[in-house]
Amino acid sequence: MSRSYISARLRQRVTERAHFRCEYCQTQELIIGMPLEVEHIVPKTAGGETDEGNLCLACPRCNCHKGMQTEAVDNVTGHSVSLYHPRQQNWHDHFAWQDNGLVIAGLTSVGRATINALQMNNPYVRRSRELWIENGWHPPN
Ligand SMILES: [Zn+2]
Numbered sequence: 154m155s156r157s158y159i160s161a162r163l164r165q166r167v168t169e170r171a172h173f174r175c176e177y178c179q180t181q182e183l184i185i186g187m188p189l190e191v192e193h194i195v196p197k198t199a200g201g202e203t204d205e206g207n208l209c210l211a212c213p214r215c216n217c218h219k220g221m222q223t224e225a226v227d228n229v230t231g232h233s234v235s236l237y238h239p240r241q242q243n244w245h246d247h248f249a250w251q252d253n254g255l256v257i258a259g260l261t262s263v264g265r266a267t268i269n270a271l272q273m274n275n276p277y278v279r280r281s282r283e284l285w286i287e288n289g290w291h292p293p294n
Pocket of ligand 1: 176177180211214216
C-alpha cells in the first residue's frame, strides 16, 4: 500500500503481466467496476523495491487487507509463514478453486495463511462470485 511513484509504463507492464486479474484472489478487473492496484509484495517500509520483481496486481480488497503484512498464521499448523509471493511462487501450487469457483482453498500453509490474512473468501466476494459463475465469467482460465 505504498504511495511511491510507479510510472504509467511500469503500471501497464504489471497489469498486462497479471492479465488484468488480482494476483491473490484472481478477481478480474473487467467485472468489478474499478481499477486493480499495483502493490508492493514486500512493503517499501520492509525494504521492498519499486521494481517489477516486487510488484503485483491486486484488487483493492486484497491490497487493503494485506497492508504491511508479509506473514500470517496458518490456522491448521498454528505456525506463522510468509504470505504468498506472486513473483516467486505459482498460484496453483498454493490455491485451488472449490465449489465451481465460489471458494479458494489453501493447498499449503502459505495458501491458507494468505487466504486468512487477505480474507480472500469473505462474504462479499462470495456473493459476487456466485453471480460471476452464473454468467460464466468465473473462475478465470
Ligand atoms: Zn484480490
